[in-house]
Amino acid sequence: MPRGIFACFGKPHVHSSAPAPAGAAAVAEDQAGAVLVELFLSQGCATSPEAELLLSRLGRGDFEVEAPVVVVLAHHVDYWDxxxxxxxxxxxxxxxxxxxxxxxxxxDTMFTPQVVVQGRSQCVGTDQDALLSAIGSAPRFPSPMLQANFQRPAPDSLQVSLSGVLRMKVEGQANVMVALYENGLLTDCLKGENKGRVLSNDFVVRKLEKLCTVKDISAKKTVSGTVNFPLWEGFKSSKCGIAVFVQNSAYQIFGSQNVLLPDNM
Known part of the structure; x- marks a missing residue:
């Protein structure tokens, strides 16, 4: 195992959690919204493909979870390159x-594969039981109701305009974040710990941008903004979507929403 603060794990790890701040209580179960699940992984980590498969199955709805909706994102880190x-x-x-x-x-340690749920708890990304338990116990908030408008101002650019209500009161300051992700990616891994494998990746975060910053607003107040995403060679809108989520300065999540891109963008 490499020295330093990095590690690549495959064994179960007890998840830790951080409490929600005052004034941000979770809603009742019948009003609850989506839970955001973020996987941190690398194609250079031998156990990350197993975690990626688990995340893909979660995103496809293969597991019965208590949350009505699970929004998943895969963040590929670069420290194993x-x-x-x-x-x-x-x-x-x-x-x-x-x-x-x-x-x-x-x-104490940065490692892959790691899953973070609602910005409040974490576990090793290969630990299915710990992951489903973290989702089940995560605080849930109303999902935003934002309408999306997509434009292609240039062949290599995607413009996303969002407008609507967050459906929850925000006390203090928070950021509304937008992630552009891609599904159905296949990579022939020629070197490293996964040499000789064909790696499958879904929900890969291509870009994460801030839509806007809100402060002390009501649940019904309209928010809006526009983000521009640079596109990559081979971009196909039918394989992509965006995830919108509200995040405070402590990186805790207070509501998330998933929007698929039109097939003909």
């Missing part, structure tokens, strides 16, 4: 986001 295989979807921004969770949850 030196091990012999450079993850084509790896991003320093994903590494920064994982580090923020490590600090917020007061963990």
């Amino acid at each position: 030196y091990m012999g295989w450079k993850d084509p979807f790896g991003s320093s921004l994903s590494t920064v986001r994982q580090k923020a969770y490590v600090e917020a949850l007061r963990l």
Whole structure:
């Protein structure tokens, strides 16, 4: 195992959690919304493919979970790239986001594959029982009701305009984030710990942007904004979607929404 603060795990790990701040109580179960599940992984980690398969099955609805909707995102980190295989979807921004969770949850180690649920609890990404337990016990909030408008101002650019209500009162300050993700990716891994394998990846975060910042607003107040995503070679809108979520300064999630892209973008 490499030295330093990084580790690549496959064994179960007890999840830790952080309490919700005052003024942000979860809604009753019959009013509850989606739960955001984020996987941090790398194609350079031997146990990440197993976690990726678990996340893909979760996103397809293969498991019975208490949450009415689960929004899933896969963040590919870049700190394993030196091990012999450079993850084509790896991003320093994903590494920064994982580090923020490590600090917020007061963990000692960054590792892959790691799952973070609602920004409040975490477990090893291969531990199905721990993952489903974390989803079941996660606080839930009304999902935003934002309408999306998609435009292609240039061949290599996607413009997403969102407008609607968050459906929950925000006390203090929070950011409305938008992630563009892609499904159905296959990679022939030629080097590293997964050498010789064909790796399948879904819900891969291609870009994460801030739509807007809100502060002390009511549940019915309209929010709006526009984000621009640079596109990649081979982009197909039918394989992509966006996830919208509300996140406070402690990286805790207060509602999320999933929107598929039109097939003809």
